[in-house]
Amino acid sequence: MTTAIPQKPFTASTAIDQKPLYRPLKIGAVDVGFPVVQAALSGYSDWPMRLIARRHGASYSLCEVMLDQFLVALKDRKRTSHFLHNTPEEQPVAGQLMGAEPEQFALGAKKLVEAGFAVIDINFGCPVKKVLGRCRGGFHLSQPSVALEIVRQTRDIVPSHIPVTIKMRRGIDDTQESRDRFYEILDGAFDYGIAAITVHGRTVVQRYNGPSRWDFLREVKQHVGPNRIILGSGDLFTADACLRMMQETGIDGVTVARGCIGNPWIFEQCQAIFHGRPLPPPPTLHRQRAVILEHFQLAEQLYGREKAGVPMRKFGIKYSSMHPNGIEVREGFARVKNLAEWSDVLDRWYHLDGPGVYPNSDLVETECE
Numbered sequence: 330m331t332t333a334i335p336q337k338p339f340t341a342s343t344a345i346d347q348k349p350l351y352r353p354l355k356i357g358a359v360d361v362g363f364p365v366v367q368a369a370l371s372g373y374s375d376w377p378m379r380l381i382a383r384r385h386g387a388s389y390s391l392c393e394v395m396l397d398q399f400l401v402a403l404k405d406r407k408r409t410s411h412f413l414h415n416t417p418e419e420q421p422v423a424g425q426l427m428g429a430e431p432e433q434f435a436l437g438a439k440k441l442v443e444a445g446f447a448v449i450d451i452n453f454g455c456p457v458k459k460v461l462g463r464c465r466g467g468f469h470l471s472q473p474s475v476a477l478e479i480v481r482q483t484r485d486i487v488p489s490h491i492p493v494t495i496k497m498r499r500g501i502d503d504t505q506e507s508r509d510r511f512y513e514i515l516d517g518a519f520d521y522g523i524a525a526i527t528v529h530g531r532t533v534v535q536r537y538n539g540p541s542r543w544d545f546l547r548e549v550k551q552h553v554g555p556n557r558i559i560l561g562s563g564d565l566f567t568a569d570a571c572l573r574m575m576q577e578t579g580i581d582g583v584t585v586a587r588g589c590i591g592n593p594w595i596f597e598q599c600q601a602i603f604h605g606r607p608l609p610p611p612p613t614l615h616r617q618r619a620v621i622l623e624h625f626q627l628a629e630q631l632y633g634r635e636k637a638g639v640p641m642r643k644f645g646i647k648y649s650s651m652h653p654n655g656i657e658v659r660e661g662f663a664r665v666k667n668l669a670e671w672s673d674v675l676d677r678w679y680h681l682d683g684p685g686v687y688p689n690s691d692l693v694e695t696e697c698e
Contacts (some may be wrong), residue, residue, distance in 0.1 A: 351575060351603050354388070354582040354601035356558060357492030359421050359447055363388040365571050366581030368527075368562060369425040369450065369496070371457075373590055376414045377627035378644070381620065382589060383419045385396040386596035390422050391584075394452050394466075397428030397437030402451035411631050413444035423448035423494065426483075427455060429464040431475065433504050435482040442487055449487050451479065453514070454496040456527055456536045467533035471501050473513040480518045492524035496562075499545045501533045515549070525558035527584050540564060547578040561586050567687070568598035568608060591647025592688055593620065611651060611685035621648050638666040644675070650688035652678060 455466030541563025645662025
């Protein structure tokens with residue numbers, strides 16, 4: 330049985346010094362508005378997930394990261410069209426890119442522009458071992474000259490009206506050398522015209538172990554000043570955490586990653602407490618059922634009826650964490666192959682309405698974000 334996480338109601342009276350709870354977020358020329366957005370999540374943040382998040386209050390989202398060499402070689406074929414799929418309802422949406430060589434990186438960014446993404450995001454943060462071994466993602470934090478050349482060439486090839494942003498961790502590790510390299514990339518990127526930088530409060534070698542250092546986010550924001558946009562990431566599993574990160578660090582927005590997989594309601598919960606209203610309760614089982622079914626139907630639109638079942642299993646597993654009988658529900662979703670079997674799980678476990686639970690963040694698996 331899944332354990333609910335107690336969360337005390339949050340109201341405007343608990344805001345620090347009664348200051349406004351947030352200011353609208355703007356990334357370059359793109360008006361995002363509400364400053365709680367959905368992060369790029371490898372293997373997850375495809376069009377159905379992004380659209381569900383949008384419909385529940387996310388003002389902006391990023392697609393799952395794509396390799397530059399994959400994009401450069403990508404042909405206009407139906408079996409690969411889902412990678413670049415985006416629609417007007419979810420705009421603004423960013424395309425995130427990862428690679429090793431500056432020239433190929435820039436060409437990959439051009440493909441994302443042609444596909445209609447409103448923002449191009451550069452991934453300098455992924456800590457997965459196989460990514461680092463190929464000199465991608467967080468590896469670039471160890472080589473500022475290459476990282477900044479990627480930034481320069483990407484910014485040069487992307488039209489000036491389309492913002493370019495970066496996702497970073499606080500360094501490879503906690504050595505002084507790593508810290509110096511972080512700030513060299515941070516400052517150099519803004520000098521090249523980067524519109525915003527997202528900083529994850531863990532190091533690359535730390536991966537997802539130990540707490541995210543929010544004090545480092547405060548330091549970064551104080552370093553860059555009020556006119557440069559810094560977003561924060563790391564340990565954002567509740568709406569209260571999203572608000573506290575902004576209030577405690579002074580950053581301009583937050584990107585929710587693992588905390589929104591199977592829990593798009595976190596965005597409407599953020600909307601409530603950021604506007605001074607009480608924290609909404611977890612969605613009821615019937616509300617969950619409607620959204621879970623909607624998500625599968627969107628996946629069928631994108632992948633086709635015969636292929637949607639397998640990629641949806643991992644989402645069903647994540648949704649199960651909000652059910653009082655989460656372990657049993659998880660086992661049911663883990664075996665689904667099509668809409669009929671998906672509906673059987675819903676009929677068994679979501680037939681009767683009842684209260685849901687907040688997901689237990691201790692059970693969240695690590696993903697590349």
